[in-house]
Amino acid sequence: MNRIIAFGVIGHPIEHSLSPVMHNSVFKHLGLGYEYLKFDVHPKDLGKFIENCKENNFIGLNVTIPHKISVIRFLDKISEEARLINAVNTIKFEDKTAIGFNTDGLGCVRALLEWIEGIKGKRILVLGAGGASRAISFQLAIEGADLLISNRTYDRALTLGNEIREKVGKRVEIVKFSHDEMKNFINDIDVLINATSVGMFPKVDEIPIPEDLLKFLNEDVVVMDIVYNPIETKLLREAKALGFKTVDGVGMLVYQGAESLRIWLDIEAPIDLMRRVVVRELGG
């Protein structure tokens, strides 16, 4: 059967993306005759690429580094979340128009909701203030979390916190990225999320907070990492050893993909299958 090429992911570089195997496994499983490809798109060709997708009746794209922000100017509309976060990771083509969405934050929240009941009122410390943290922090604030952000570069956390306060109208606590300061906050948080790249292959021996602080977390805490290579980061390994619940980065990856599928095709994605495929690709 000839498959219809109507989906893909764009980035530069793009060779390591796990999205094609993940989405193609879903299409196959559901008997949908689509194919999802990866496209290495140079920044100078981005506008032309989006135009071509519109002309050629594409249905959906995922967008990754370095295009998540720059693609916005080539779109006809963007969702409320994407506007707040100021980044797009999902595009839907409809009647020759391109609409941008951001499913990263929602993906993180849905992965987390497998382990906690509701986000509202939960005290959540997010480590990092880069692109990933932005998507996650905005979504958590929208959903009513009691949010704290800590980042190596303090001013970046401050800027993100101020922006969330202005746009979402929620107060965010900014915690200095130091042992002594974090120690004051760590014992009463419900969820700790690593939204930095610390611990990612090849620097697998790094951990995003001083290791000895982990023992001050309360026993019901959930520790989540957005890093998925390796699947079990040093942070998750240490947290597990202390008896805490842990959520690995595959969860967010799978759920952001599931949310994209919902936007494109209005389907409930087979989460377990997607997870198995990604874990197998990662050699887990």
Ligand code: ATR
């Ligand atoms: P992404 O889009 O994946 O979030 P990014 O925008 O480059 O990527 O952000 C990376 C995040 O990881 C930042 O919060 C960064 O902290 P700085 O703002 O201080 O750069 C954080 N990060 C990266 N390496 C780190 C390290 N060795 N220790 C602590 N934080 C680190």
